[in-house]
Amino acid sequence: MKHITFYLDFVSPYAWLAYERLPDALEGLSYSVSYKPVLLGALLQQHANPGPAGIAPKRDWTYRHVTWLGHAQGTPLQMPARHPFNPLPLLRQALACSDDGCINRFVAGALLRHVWQGGHDALDAERLRVLAEQLSEQVRPGQDMHSDGPKALLRANTEAAQAAGVFGVPAFEVDGKLFWGLDGLPMLRAYLAGDAWFDGPQWDAVAQVPSGLAPATKG
Template sequence: MKRITFYLDFISPYAWLAFERLPEALEGLSYSVEYRPVLLGALLQQSGNPGPVGIPSKRDWTYRHVSWLGHSLGIPLQMPARHPFNPLPLLRQALACSADGSVNRFVAGTLLRHVWVGGHDALDPARLDALAEALAPQLKPEMEPQGPAVKALLRSNTDAAAAHGVFGVPAFGVDDKLFWGLDSLPMLRAWLEGDAWFGSGWGASAQVPSGLGA
């Protein structure tokens, strides 16, 4: 059985779409998934990437694109009342349900639906209270959402993701391979099925020399 690490930040609409699509995309295969919350903003900063919301026209396109993808795929997706927003309260709430930095599918899905279903404000205090109540049975007794242990887990997850080459979410790590984005799910499946292309194509396709500055 292959073990997949799913790196996600609840601020990402593509993470929500990939979360919903993953079971269907990998149907029939033997695998397990650990969901690892990471701080997307820190990963973007480390890679010098402003992200789609840093470019106004790209921001507009991204919101239209994910809304259409939700419609096309039959996945409920309504843009939250404000976006982007500070995802730290949600990331910390999730990791208060973890002892090792990974969360189960119920926790990940509860947080993602909180943001992406209904078009509400993700940081509305009353909704955050309701979210905490929904996740209360999942909380680890020694973990407090605003406590140092939870904050340390988030830093550790984000640093480990960066060390493995993660530059955005959703990203999927399996064996020594990293797959990025919703549209990488067919490629991820091909790896799990033993597609022969990976024997040469994976390494060779990344060896093209840059023509910039030549």
């Protein structure tokens, strides 16, 4: 049985779509999953990537695209009242339900539905209170979103993701290989199913392709 580490941030609509799609995409295969919350903003900042929301035309396209993708795959998805937003309260709420930095599928789903169903404000105080109540049986003793434990776990998760080469979410790590994005799920399935392509040189060869861009100069 292969083990998948699913890196996610609840601010990402693609993480919600991938969460919903994963069971069907990997149907019939033997695998286990750990859901690992990370701070997407830190991953983007590491590579000076503004993210789709930082480029106005791309922001419009991204929101249009994910809404259509939800329709196409049968996943309810309504843009929250404000986006992007600061996901730290949600990430810390999730990790209040963790001892080791990973959360179970119930917790991941509750947080993702909180953001991506209904078109509400993800950071509304009353909604956050209801969410905390919904997760109360999952929360570790003495922890909440304001505790030091969840903050430390989030920092450790994000730093581990950066060290592993994760540059965005959703990302899936298996056997040291990273698969990125909703559209990476078919490739992930092929690897888990033993596709012989992965035994060849192609996976590593792409890193040896020279760049045709001149290095940036300081001036």
